[in-house]
Amino acid sequence: MATTAVGHAPTGYAPHGHAPKTGLWSWITTVDHKRIGILYGATAFLFFLIGGLEALLVRIQLMRPDNTFLSPETYNQMFTMHGTTMIFLAVMPLSATFFNFFIPILIGARDVAFPRLNAFSYWVFLLGGLFLMASIPLGLMPDQGWFGYANLTSNQYSPGLNVEFWNLGLQILGISSLAAAVNFFTTVINMRAPGMKMLRMPIFVWMSFITQVLLLLSFPVITVALIMLMFDRLFGTHFFVPASGGDPLMWQHLFWIFGHPEVYILILPSFGIISEILPVFSRKPLFGYAAMVFSGIFIAFLGFGVWSHHMFATGMGPIADTFFALGTMLIAIPTGVKIFNWIGTMAGGSLQFKTPLYFAIGFVAMFIIGGLSGVMHAVAPHDLQQTDTYFVVAHFHYVLFGGSIFALTAGAYYWWPKMFGRMLDEGLGKVHFWLMLVSFNLTFFPMHLVGLLGMPRRTYTYPAGLGFEIYNQMETIGALLLGLSQLIFLYNMIKTWRKPADAPADPWNGATLEWAIPSPPQEWNFNEIPVVHSRDPLWEAKRERGGPLPEPAKVSGAGIHLPNPSFWPLMAAIGVTAIFTALLLIEKFHAVGIIVAVAFFLFSVFKWAFEPAG
């Protein structure tokens, strides 16, 4: 592993080098964090496009009052799937793309702490996503909202398998997230290169690390809630059934104790990406590094104490309302610190207007708006007018699309040459940016207004005469253009794919370790484990040398210890999915299905455990 590998620089004495691996089998059995990262990215982008299509169907339905483009059932399925897809199958795994590919490199490691567990996380994510998507051809898409409020989810009010697809699908995805969180947490704690002290880690690693802590603490809560719901639905318990003494309100608390940290799980990695990009394109270190780290920790900590601001309308009483209102307002302070520090990073710099910087600035500009509407929600008495209206839809799209998606796109343009050895097209990138910025605002800004004018969320239609029409038309046109902007991005990727892989190792004058190694990196990342002396190790090296570093040569990598490929992670992931499929079909196969699936899972784990790791 990384630290023990120091001093094992390639000397040529080993019997063989590492030939580049190709072919489908090499991808199925890969345990290379970079390949797993690319798998995450490709899968998540596909799900992102599916989630976007779902959103477009929703928007077309709402373009006119009393529209009949979608039936009420289909509409409810579409908004449920849109939310579920975007959160669990798009934004989270798109962040995971960068965790996988860059956390080990940024801390000077050769892989994650548990490479096979990493492969397992990916396969479980893929199969969990497919499990959810299987509901589409079956016409059994979840239709109770991504938040699945009890007691609408009880057998009495939602008799179909729709809720099972959602409940069991989220449980599968939760396993993937938890396994990945354990892995990255351990990687960051244990695998840092010599000299990479915690307070020298790149901010992206810091924010990702905090994200793993949030995952580890919040996913067990939703898992427990989902299992309780599963027991209610499949085995006749009454956790959320009021007629038998259960409490639907308890679901809301459990859901949001997970759900609010989840918001920061979605945005903190993006904070990290922006904090990497702005310094590089300002040619100046991050302003207030320590403040950035501690404000991230503070946000995460407070994030566990504000869940009930999603529930002001439940009538919790003045003390609880006050607590959650003030807690929510407090979060604005560390968030403000971050925004000011980003602007401070650019101030006094020499801004290089490349596509990643466009998206990063777009992120800051949009996130400010999302942050301000967030403070408005904290004003609990007026939140009673905002909650469950389009005002809230506007708010969280400003932080999740204007925030996360802008940042993840910035990250894609920034790190693409490192991941694939090819630079994305700058001209197309800027067209992509401007179209996305304008259409994003056209789509989501009017939602503030139509929400305040009284349009509730999750309604498949609205009558004429409430003054909603013009705003909905603007939103739908904006959404279609927003979809087009993503197609431009897709076209850019395809166009770039056809170019020769000739990107230099350090195209942006980067500050961090990933730019010291070839583009794309070789399987072992570093020929020699680097020794780190500062927060911007590459800038330091270039300054010492008085100019750019020489292009790193590709070497054979002979003698470098690498983990063996394995297909048991995939088998174990199939086992996990089989268990939940058996639960889905419990009416048909009863306990037999579960026993078979568990046996297969245990067999795979057994084979995994006794397979030589390399």
Place this chain on the structure above:
Amino acid sequence: MPFETPTLRRLARVGGLACLLALVVALAGCSPDQYPQSALHPRGDFARMVDGLFHQVLFWATVVFVLVEGALIYVIFRYRGKPDDPEPEQTHGNTTLEIVWTMVPAIILAMIAVPTVKAIFVENSVPTNNPLTVQVIGHQWWWEFRYPEYGITTANELHIPVGRTVSLRMGTSDVVHSFWTPQLAGKRDVFPNRETRLWFTAEAPGYYRGQCAEFCGIQHAKMAFHIVADSPEQFDAYVKSMQATGTLTATGAPRPAPAPAGTPVKLQGGAVVKTGLGGPTPTPAGPAPQAAPAAPADTTKPAAPTDPVLVAGNKLFLSKGCVGCHALTAVNVPAGMVGPNLAHIGTRRHIAAGMIENTDANLAHWIRVPQEVKKGVLMPNLGLTEQEAQQLVAYFRALAKQ
């Protein structure tokens, strides 16, 4: 690229700001008639209080928006660099500056927090100024309103007197809903196993639209209602006319000698329930727990209706199953009736839970094919002919005139 010019970019950003300010202010200035469900056009004390709070927050948000986006734009233009520019000064931070921009937001937030907390306590208070208590019960997908003080029940159209505080005590017969009339008050969820409360006072007579705001199943979008704020005199008249529906017989026919106005007359509510034609049997049967003391009623011999419209409509109402779920009287309606109360349905301005104008054609269509109008509602398509539906409409209209 042409759209990269600084001027355009500045315009775009300034445009965003103009949107935020101008639109909200402009919208608030527009006629409320254009926006009958708007939180920006308060017509009740609760809504006005939170709207005032919103304007304070909006003011500060606008200030912060202008300053921060302004700083961002300034920095973008001021520090635009070229690839061969010398390396800028490598600063790592500025403690004073960082303390300042931590403290300033904290102070602004404190200024928002104080009125927020005050309003939280006002909003959560229990009204003591002789409020009119109304029991609100959410149903998939309509609203039931009961007035314990007057012993009457209605659905989807809540009449209240202007100037008298209304105290809502709310629950649901099935899943979680949320009661929301933006012009009068914020929303409050309703639960099957706990009572939630909400109060407000209408400032002006009006017809205020509200709607369920918590996703509650397939027809969540069509679970609206209206609050009719009447002058005190109009409200008294409304209550009396609703109480007068207690003089209907179980079969919906008027009694020959109505009881004195204002005296609720006990109807054979049980008769409505026991008939149970074509619909699920509601439980529990029996008088509403909050029923006002009812005068002894003459339940002996209902006179046969003579008006042919009433006769025909009454026959259909009994034979086609309507009576199994709906009551035509507002008085002493048992709790747990499956369908919305139909007392004075003929005079309501909207039907199908606030969704459709109450025209003869709409009402007939709704009665005939409810599953087409609002798929998933409990009421099945009963197989009524066009003519039968029209007869029922005529019947409801005639009853409303009684």
